[in-house]
Amino acid sequence: MRYRVRHTTTYAYSSAVSVCHNKLHLCPRQCRHQTCSFHELLLFPEAPVVSRSGDYFGNPVTFFTLQEPHWALTMTANSIVEITPLELPPLAVSAAWEDARDGLRHDRSAEGLEAVQFVFDSPYVAASPELLAYAESSFTPRRPLLEAVRDLTERIHAEFTYDPGATAVNTPLGDVMRHRRGVCQDFAHLQIGCLRALGLAVRYVSGYLVTQSSGPNPLIGAEASHAWLSVYCPGHGWVDVDPTNNMWPSDRHITVAIGRDYGDVSPIKGVFLGGGNHTMEVAVDVMPMPL
């Protein structure tokens, strides 16, 4: 599939901002199943210095600075990505989850070291006895890893309510667990925490979801940023899973960036001087394109 993505973010300030520095994760990364054939970032006002580089996890990152007073800032990222459907290995033949865990412990291959960094706690996701207990009923002894992951995903989907009003970016995982409510980002963090509590390598994926509405006449603005996760399955590599929609992503999930958690890949980080109060609007359109 080929998609065109437009992601527009607008900030408006109550008084002038004299300087602002920004770090963006808005350019879709290259993956095994995904290439980004076009990307542009339109800024208004225009920035004198825009730098692109790659971050620690290999995601494209853009820095820019505005150094003239401004009252509003609009960032529009236009991208074209091509995705081949992800193939899911047969669940039942994946390694027992204990073997996946133990294999990582002494694996010093490049791929193993790449994976092992995602076993540990990260700023937004700390493993806890609670999370471990929740995960364990899916991870019975010697169960094939992907089967157990599917079971856990189903349980999260069934037992947690999608509720955009329930949480904010900084809501701790303990609260999500207690209230059983949240958004895609919370569910991704939750499942990452569960799997890491077991000693598995899991990473956070931020991107876009192509919803049903994107047909021949897509609804503008119906899509938004989405988040899911990816679990390391020795022998197969990384396998994506989306607890919010209880599914294995195939060709309707567009990956932008991967990291340990939201903090590593938040789409926009900005620090500004002045400005008073500010408001933000985000609009994301994803449109299928002919190949």
Added chain:
Amino acid sequence: MAHHVTTREAAGAVRSGLFAGYGVPTGSYDETFAGDGEPRPHWRKVVQTLEDMGHGELAHCWQQARRMIHENGVTYNVYDDARGMERPWELDPLPWVIGPAEWACLEAALAQRARLLNAMLADVYGPQRLLAEGLLPPELVFAHPGFLRPCHGLIVPNDCYLHVYAADLARTPDGHWWVLADRAQSPAGSGYALENRQVLSSILPEALRDCQVQRLASYFAALRQTLHDVATRHRDNPRIVLLTPGPYNETYFEHAYLARYLGYTLVEGGDLTVRDERVYLKTLAGLQPVDVILRRLDDTFCDPLELNQASLLGTAGLLQAVRAGNVSVVNALGSGWLESAALMPFLPALCRRLLDEELALPSAPTWWCGDADSLAYVLDHVEELVVMPMRSGAGRDMVRGDRLSRDERREMVDMVRGRPHEYAAQQHLSLSSLPVWNGVGVQPRQTVLRTYAVAARDTYKVMSGGLTRVSANAGPPALSMQDDSGSKDTWVLCEGEPDTLTLLPPAGQPIALRRSGYDFPSRAADNLFWIGRHSERAEGLVRLLRSLLIRLNDESGLKSSTAFPVLFRAVQTWGFGHLTMPGNQPDDLASRAAALFTILSDPQAAHSVRAILGTLHRVAATVRDYMTLESWRIITHLDEDFNRPPLANHVERLPDALALIDHTIMMLSAFSGLMEENMVRGPEWHFLDLGRRLERAAHTTGLLRSTLVDADDREGSILEALLEIGDSSITYRSRYLTTLQCVPVLDLLLTDDSNPRAVVYQLVRLADHVERLPRDRAMPSLSPAQRRVMAMLTRLRLGEVEVLCQIGRNGRRGHLETALSELQADFSGLSDTITHHYLSHAELTRHLALTGG
């Protein structure tokens, strides 16, 4: 472990004099005296010299030294010290002496360790081969909060990440040296070591010379050279700044001291700004490019954009400027990772791999609990160990196993067992002792030596000396400087003549004359402006209070004088609108007194004299390096005077209040006098006086408006009070004798430009200041501030006092009201213009709202 102190009684060795009765703890290593009670060979000369001095002379010298420490303002800030923010630096007069042969070994070993640690940083922030080869467990990198991913792959000049390194060393009873902790971000203490040496060289100059003690200056010269060499731009004359977290940091004194000694500008994160991926210093003369930052700020705080978002101390965009190769940060960002004691067990193998050498100086025995065998050992031997989180080195967040109760120990064992890779444990060592002088005798104290090394081309230059810390009591000294411990100078002896290098220019060499100082950060200008405003505001308020206080009673003692209510209305406009006007009956004396006590010294009142003086002290602390010692002392004393137990809020204590007010007025006058006479007329002075003049003009205008607009037949007593507050009674009497009338009083306080208390006089001074402020000389017209002052001055000079004093039918002086309220608005506009034009950096840093899915 208890130490039994026994008096040395080795045959024939019982000393008399200074060291009489000195007892060496059994089972420990004494640095000064060998087992036979004789001084160790390299100590002989020093011990002899000190014994020749005896208690009397030492005490005399010591008194001088203490005064010097106090007067130099050497302090160490302790965050939660009940004695307030600053604690005087504790220095013992007896040095630690280390012989040349032993030092040569330590020197080589420290340089080796620094090379090793630097190579580790280069690997971890680069190819990470040590992980692939299994020499470092992945947990110690990937699960380590000190491993900063945004710093990976940063290119550093000359492959040097670790420019300044410090190690805490100690000696055990068997005579062996150990490293207790590695300091790798921005090691503290070298400035205190320098200060200690300066104090000792003033009290023991002969001893220092006779004993052939190496000087410290060559270390600092090497540091300067290194900082110069890491500049990527302006290589012949790079701008180097010392970045401090600010005056509330524990070692702020040292930051200011080192900046001055090395000749760099001391800056806070807010003084720097990043434009076009370059770092600039905001000065009054505009943005000045910065090439090298010597940081005393922990790495995670340096950039709120990419590192700790909550940091208010850093500079947004700094990392991107480093990435672009436009600025060098010393030590490289991310070096804090090295400080972790959990790395110590891996150093011997890493040294073989990275340097192809054996590690010369061992670390104190340390176990990383992520290793199964080590974990088992640690859990079995908790009471002999110091347990600490993976991220920290010795000294921070550590728990001594032998100090735990049984329950606490069980709790800790569970914690470690739950996440073993997050903990390390270090053997608790018994440390060597040194004699410490307490004024009458000497006692043994355990000791730790912090040594320093600075990168110098391919190796490291080790400071010939260091900061010796001794325990405050018979126990071991704290590794962190936060804890109560004393310090000593460290004397490294040399064979032959010590070098005579000094960083001060040689006496004979001519110095190029300058008429202005170095970079003057806008923040300092801002703070000096506010020092001027606050000190003047405090003076204005106490003067008004004094007039109120002496008018509390009329002669009969029953009623307050007629001026009291009018003056009270005036004081209400100083932020006391909520205070109700006390009644005027004899019974109301108590409530009148209570109101005055609130304004003077109520700790709860936001605008009281006490609050203003507190603010003044805080603001002054941020620009201490621009103030003379005397003026700083006045400000400190004033704040202390008000922070004593508050005056009992009682009529009986009114005389005490009056005494305090008089004292405060005197001190504030002394402060203004010092500023007037002792400050060079540079931008510092212009900003300070600008604040002062603006404040005096504004509050004098306000006072005239609230007292004279409503005409009163019995105005005499009000006019008298106004002259008193304006310190102009004598002038008035010499001109007009005793006839009090509104016109001459108003002339004296408003339009007489020969009276330093008159509003017009303030405007004349303001006009001079704004004329001299830096501005774009290419612009042909006047600056906005100049234009404003000139318009005000002209208007005031053209106004006729007689007209202003005319009373309308409604009993009000309408012209006066209009003129004064216009003036008031103009003064506040002028303050805004100045702030906006010169000091606008003081904006808040904010983060964009986070977006989520």
